[in-house]
Amino acid sequence: MTISINVNTVERSFDIQPGEVLLDVLRREGYLEVKGSCHSGDCGACTVLLDGRPVASCLILVAKADGHAVTTVRGIGDQAHPHVLQEAFVKNGAVQCGYCVPGAITSAKALLDENPDPTEEEIRLAMDSNYCRCTGYEQQVEAVLDAAAQLRKGDKK
Amino acid sequence: MGRITQYYHATSLEDAFAKAKQLGPVAAYVGGGVELVLRRNPEITTLIDLSHCGLDYIAASREGIEIGSQTTLTTISRSADIRQYAGGSLAWWAGHIAHNNLRDMITVGGVIGRNQPWNDVVPHLVALGAQVRLFDGTERITPLSDYIEAKQPGAIIKGVLLSAGNAGSRGFLWRFTRTQQDISTLHFSALVNCDGKVMTAANLVFAGRPGHAALYPRLSEELVGKSLSHETFARLAEMAPDLVEVGTDLRATGEFRRELVRAAIVNLDEHMTGVAQ
Amino acid sequence: MSIERKGFRHLTEGSYPATHVVGKSVDKVDGYALASGAPMYTDDIAARDFPNRLHGRILTSSIANGVIISIDTSAAEALPGVRLVLTWKNTPRTFYTTAGQGWPEPSPYDNQMFTERVRFVGDRVAAVFADSIDIAEQALRLIKVSFKEEPAVLDADDAMKPGAPIVHPEDPKGAYDSAHNVAAHLDINVGDVDKALAESEVTISETFQTHYAQHTPMETHTAFAYTDDMGKVVIVSSTQVPWHARRIVSRVLDIPMSKLRVVKPRIGGGYGTKQEILIDDLVAYGTIKTGLPCEIELTRKEEFVSSRTRHPMKIDMSIGCDKQGHFRALKMYVLSNTGAYGSHSLTVMSNTGSKTLPLYNKATDVRFFGDAVYTNLPVPGAYRGYGATQGYAALECTIDDLAAKLGMDPIELRKMNMIRVGEGSPIFEALGEGRQGVAQTIKSSSLPTLIDLGAEAIGWTEKRGKRTRNGHKVRGVGMSMHMQGSGIPLIDMASASIKLNEDGSYFLTMGATDIGTGSDTILSQMAAEVLGVTMDKISALSSDTDLTPFDVGAYASSTTFVSGGAVVKAAKAVRNQIFSVAAEMLGEELDQQLVIAEPKVEWDNTQPDPILSFYRMDDGNVVSARSGKKVSVSDIAYRAYYEINQHQIATTQSFVSPYSPPPFAAHFVEIEVDELTGKVEVLKYVAAVDCGVSINPDLVRGQIMGAVANGIGFALTEEYHFGSHGNMTNSSLFDYKILSRRDMPPTEVIVVDNYEPTGPWGAKSVAEIGINGAIPAIGNAIFDATGIRLHRTPYTPDKVLAALRGKSI
Numbered sequence A: 001m002t003i004s005i006n007v008n009t010v011e012r013s014f015d016i017q018p019g020e021v022l023l024d025v026l027r028r029e030g031y032l033e034v035k036g037s038c039h040s041g042d043c044g045a046c047t048v049l050l051d052g053r054p055v056a057s058c059l060i061l062v063a064k065a066d067g068h069a070v071t072t073v074r075g076i077g078d079q080a081h082p083h084v085l086q087e088a089f090v091k092n093g094a095v096q097c098g099y100c101v102p103g104a105i106t107s108a109k110a111l112l113d114e115n116p117d118p119t120e121e122e123i124r125l126a127m128d129s130n131y132c133r134c135t136g137y138e139q140q141v142e143a144v145l146d147a148a149a150q151l152r153k154g155d156k157k
Numbered sequence B: 001m002g003r004i005t006q007y008y009h010a011t012s013l014e015d016a017f018a019k020a021k022q023l024g025p026v027a028a029y030v031g032g033g034v035e036l037v038l039r040r041n042p043e044i045t046t047l048i049d050l051s052h053c054g055l056d057y058i059a060a061s062r063e064g065i066e067i068g069s070q071t072t073l074t075t076i077s078r079s080a081d082i083r084q085y086a087g088g089s090l091a092w093w094a095g096h097i098a099h100n101n102l103r104d105m106i107t108v109g110g111v112i113g114r115n116q117p118w119n120d121v122v123p124h125l126v127a128l129g130a131q132v133r134l135f136d137g138t139e140r141i142t143p144l145s146d147y148i149e150a151k152q153p154g155a156i157i158k159g160v161l162l163s164a165g166n167a168g169s170r171g172f173l174w175r176f177t178r179t180q181q182d183i184s185t186l187h188f189s190a191l192v193n194c195d196g197k198v199m200t201a202a203n204l205v206f207a208g209r210p211g212h213a214a215l216y217p218r219l220s221e222e223l224v225g226k227s228l229s230h231e232t233f234a235r236l237a238e239m240a241p242d243l244v245e246v247g248t249d250l251r252a253t254g255e256f257r258r259e260l261v262r263a264a265i266v267n268l269d270e271h272m273t274g275v276a277q
Numbered sequence C: 001m002s003i004e005r006k007g008f009r010h011l012t013e014g015s016y017p018a019t020h021v022v023g024k025s026v027d028k029v030d031g032y033a034l035a036s037g038a039p040m041y042t043d044d045i046a047a048r049d050f051p052n053r054l055h056g057r058i059l060t061s062s063i064a065n066g067v068i069i070s071i072d073t074s075a076a077e078a079l080p081g082v083r084l085v086l087t088w089k090n091t092p093r094t095f096y097t098t099a100g101q102g103w104p105e106p107s108p109y110d111n112q113m114f115t116e117r118v119r120f121v122g123d124r125v126a127a128v129f130a131d132s133i134d135i136a137e138q139a140l141r142l143i144k145v146s147f148k149e150e151p152a153v154l155d156a157d158d159a160m161k162p163g164a165p166i167v168h169p170e171d172p173k174g175a176y177d178s179a180h181n182v183a184a185h186l187d188i189n190v191g192d193v194d195k196a197l198a199e200s201e202v203t204i205s206e207t208f209q210t211h212y213a214q215h216t217p218m219e220t221h222t223a224f225a226y227t228d229d230m231g232k233v234v235i236v237s238s239t240q241v242p243w244h245a246r247r248i249v250s251r252v253l254d255i256p257m258s259k260l261r262v263v264k265p266r267i268g269g270g271y272g273t274k275q276e277i278l279i280d281d282l283v284a285y286g287t288i289k290t291g292l293p294c295e296i297e298l299t300r301k302e303e304f305v306s307s308r309t310r311h312p313m314k315i316d317m318s319i320g321c322d323k324q325g326h327f328r329a330l331k332m333y334v335l336s337n338t339g340a341y342g343s344h345s346l347t348v349m350s351n352t353g354s355k356t357l358p359l360y361n362k363a364t365d366v367r368f369f370g371d372a373v374y375t376n377l378p379v380p381g382a383y384r385g386y387g388a389t390q391g392y393a394a395l396e397c398t399i400d401d402l403a404a405k406l407g408m409d410p411i412e413l414r415k416m417n418m419i420r421v422g423e424g425s426p427i428f429e430a431l432g433e434g435r436q437g438v439a440q441t442i443k444s445s446s447l448p449t450l451i452d453l454g455a456e457a458i459g460w461t462e463k464r465g466k467r468t469r470n471g472h473k474v475r476g477v478g479m480s481m482h483m484q485g486s487g488i489p490l491i492d493m494a495s496a497s498i499k500l501n502e503d504g505s506y507f508l509t510m511g512a513t514d515i516g517t518g519s520d521t522i523l524s525q526m527a528a529e530v531l532g533v534t535m536d537k538i539s540a541l542s543s544d545t546d547l548t549p550f551d552v553g554a555y556a557s558s559t560t561f562v563s564g565g566a567v568v569k570a571a572k573a574v575r576n577q578i579f580s581v582a583a584e585m586l587g588e589e590l591d592q593q594l595v596i597a598e599p600k601v602e603w604d605n606t607q608p609d610p611i612l613s614f615y616r617m618d619d620g621n622v623v624s625a626r627s628g629k630k631v632s633v634s635d636i637a638y639r640a641y642y643e644i645n646q647h648q649i650a651t652t653q654s655f656v657s658p659y660s661p662p663p664f665a666a667h668f669v670e671i672e673v674d675e676l677t678g679k680v681e682v683l684k685y686v687a688a689v690d691c692g693v694s695i696n697p698d699l700v701r702g703q704i705m706g707a708v709a710n711g712i713g714f715a716l717t718e719e720y721h722f723g724s725h726g727n728m729t730n731s732s733l734f735d736y737k738i739l740s741r742r743d744m745p746p747t748e749v750i751v752v753d754n755y756e757p758t759g760p761w762g763a764k765s766v767a768e769i770g771i772n773g774a775i776p777a778i779g780n781a782i783f784d785a786t787g788i789r790l791h792r793t794p795y796t797p798d799k800v801l802a803a804l805r806g807k808s809i
């Protein structure tokens, strides 16, 4: 079947199998910034935003996204125009192997979009899907606090 | 899920039900879809999407609160009405179980539809005395505890009702997990109503034992008419480990779960009496 | 220098040269690319460049031990879309080890691509390459295998018993005594330990048992191979050891190295498990047989069951001392379970002693001995900590029990016996990586400071022995102390090449394998420091067996120290070549001996680099000490490449060190034990570490934090459950629980820099040491809180509760 999804603000239509999950379709279509790891909803590596809310793209049926908007980490920012969260992750030493990072930043983006001044506990809760085996989480949490503070100051967007 | 050949966006409850009836057991309704993807039942060839059927609502009225079956855990956790209800236990836990991106996918209908033994939402709703509104051509309301005992294949869960009568009671949930993200080794939910220092009603539910959610009226009775005191709960903590059916699985032995049953009651005691033991 | 913020304190001890890039938390060179999800991991590259590649799937054994009587692949081969089915019948029969280690290889040759005999549930039986994953999986189900099942050894304790089933009846080369299932054996003696124990005023003997665990990198093992236009087989692999991978695949498949290239892209975490050649042979063989690109990405289940794990060990630990607590005797016996294959069996076991016992060098009589035994269980391998983690579990808990017996503060007992600057230990020389080691003298150590700062941060004096209660929960504090190494002395070799570009920037290529650790960044920092440039002037490439020089790979905590040494040498050599042209341009004399002399890594305050009294690098310029004149490096490059006396300014240097300076650590923890459930909650964790000079403090902190998180998971929640056939029953992230963001306790990292004179820019290593503390420190805290000593890990609620209820466990 053919479905249409607005991916990173671009209207796209995709030929899909009705039982496929979003992750597989996104990667097949070249959105390789979305990483797969467990394929069972346990690790958060594959997190994308569906209408602004974080979801596990490995478990969400792609057909459910028909007519909706998907944002990947590249839609949040890229190397040339990094989002303040991406910058904060780099500046705070929150990126090691980086495999978890697209998912973690995506969860964090959803949080900051509605809570500009989160506590550390709120950050941990809003990103608790995103396993990271490298960093022990601390610097990633600091990165989100840092990004939130910069966004509140309004000198970054 | 190679075998799914059709994804059907139903336009109304009637449409969804008619489609399901026509196809029989090869069709399944989609809530968040999480379980359907994970379990890949090879029988199923058609998925019926309910997202255009107007089931994503939380409606408060004098009778209570009705939660549409397509409502996600995150939405439940944020509802001001549900945060008020029975001390806010359902709202708090809906915002803390599993993890962030699943909380935005899991629907209350899907949770009830699947009702895994270790599920946390169903037993808590049972403790809260929730009812389900079913649609199978017509609408019917039935207690959730009955529904999970005798499922109605084909019927659509339209919504979950929390009666106003229980809004002032105290909801309680204690669960034992290995990590915050783990599923329950033992789940315990309670709803207790008090008149001053005397308990006038109680619903106690255990789940993840590793069996399905079950009410324990025998234990609940033990609290009714008793005063809110350590002695009352101590007696309960004595009895409960022998009464609650527990077994062994990957996460724990039956013996260890019996200890957890006792711990659950002690935690309820501390919650109700406000004093640590 | 001193940085303080919540969760991180960075201090320095001693003095050392001023630096402009080294010691700064510069951005990771790949940071922005990774943070925006650039397609840089193996599967990303495969998907982007080879959309029509074949996908491989592996059929694994469902029995623990037995022989394949027949295997029929005809139905699978007939399935449309299936391109290749591999079994023992149609693949090379070379014996080899999957362990990616140096040469000669210390692990036994007990592995073949496929065999008629399966040795554990999860062992390779067949592989299929097909047009899609779905087809490959369908094909697996069509392969008909019949096994003759045999009794299995499912407990390391049974492996050496008479009559035990023999896991490797073929008697593999390099196995110590396969007729008794002994893959490796060690017995190292210094003095006479039994006599010393008998004569000691106080002795203690305890037995500890550690458990199976998995690295769980977020990216599972992934590799693909294709044949390039010149007929070369190119393997792109998520490996920690590209050169070992090439050497092993070349031998197994009998392909000349000139026809084989291994490329390491970005890696999604390794922690040791990717020091193993698990699928590279298959994808290479796949492309050779089909002519098409072939990929395998292990599923999460395969990652748990069929890749590599941590060696479970049973350790008998005895200490003898006088009444004041002065150690005299240390005796450690290790029974290491090496599963169905002996990968890293000898070397992990030797590290259990060599990385732990020298810490208490006051003991005069030491014996370290052990057996690594085959069982029909999953295969352990290299895992962060590499045996030291298990050794410290036993050693550091026993020391606390000894302190209790002596009525001493465990910290005092440790301080009294620990190794200090200027001292060595006979163990360094007696025991290396499964063979004789190299004598070492400690040249730098902040250990005394680490202990004091850590104790203060946790509130040691106020809290210890208080058993503060909080309802049905009781609190305790515990600590432990550690050292590791920095590469394997006189064995690990690394090399690096640097060439100068016309605009004064440099291209640095190295074999050092950045697996997410940030080595490309810190090694660039080291080069930038020598060359007097900012980070943007260095572009780094690692690692590719065709394009970059050799390196043993990312393991043994070697990268910063050993690869760093190579980079510093290369940078100095290139700098000297630049000085030589500068001298020409300025019309000044420069002794060519100084230019071509082999550059030194070590730093000696009394003997500064002699060439620096003529020229120095300064922000892209060469400055003459004699005339004060300046010439830009870019002008030097243009002259050397286009104008006069033309030549390439470039070098390749390699480094191998007789030193392996140990980093030190003191870990402290406060915990709360729930007496109703037995659950242990970590309230606060403090890791104080001396890794020499922190080349990049934020990355140092990240290494420690990651290791601590993994350590706490290993101590409390991560474990393998087995069914009756030795089959793992919790092979998913749903059932195998690593710490999530909400489980990580508040953790303070205290780094106390201390210039290590033998290291590049004063650095030692930091990658592994942080994982060793959680088990003993938490175990000691449980003891402090409850008086109960747990001898088995992990400290799961059921075990703790049973102990609290007085049941033996």
Ligand SMILES: Cc1cc2nc3c(=O)[nH]c(=O)nc-3n(C[C@H](O)[C@H](O)[C@H](O)COP(=O)(O)OP(=O)(O)OC[C@H]3O[C@@H](n4cnc5c(N)ncnc54)[C@H](O)[C@@H]3O)c2cc1C
Pocket (backbone or CB within 6 Å): A040, A041, A042, B028, B029, B030, B031, B032, B033, B034, B035, B036, B037, B038, B050, B069, B070, B097, B098, B099, B102, B105, B106, B107, B108, B109, B110, B111, B112, B113, B114, B115, B118, B119, B120, B121, B122, B155, B156, B157, B158, B181, B182, B183, B184, C734
């Ligand atoms: C990693 C992970 C961790 C988890 N941890 C927890 C946890 O800690 N606690 C917890 O409580 N749960 C947890 N969950 C489980 C989660 O609650 C279930 O997966 C849940 O059932 C998914 O809901 P869904 O809406 O996606 O269901 P779906 O997959 O959409 O549906 C499940 C079933 O219900 C049926 N169904 C759906 N909607 C309706 C309807 N309106 N009427 C009739 N039938 C319907 C479907 O046909 C299907 O059979 C976890 C899940 C995962 C993957």
Ligand code: FES
Pocket (backbone or CB within 6 Å): A035, A036, A037, A038, A039, A040, A041, A042, A043, A044, A045, A046, A047, A056, A057, A058, A059
């Ligand atoms: S890959 Fe989707 S949650 Fe792990």
Ligand code: FES
Pocket (backbone or CB within 6 Å): A094, A095, A096, A097, A098, A099, A100, A101, A131, A132, A133, A134, A135, C218, C268, C269, C516
């Ligand atoms: S940075 Fe490696 S998993 Fe998070």
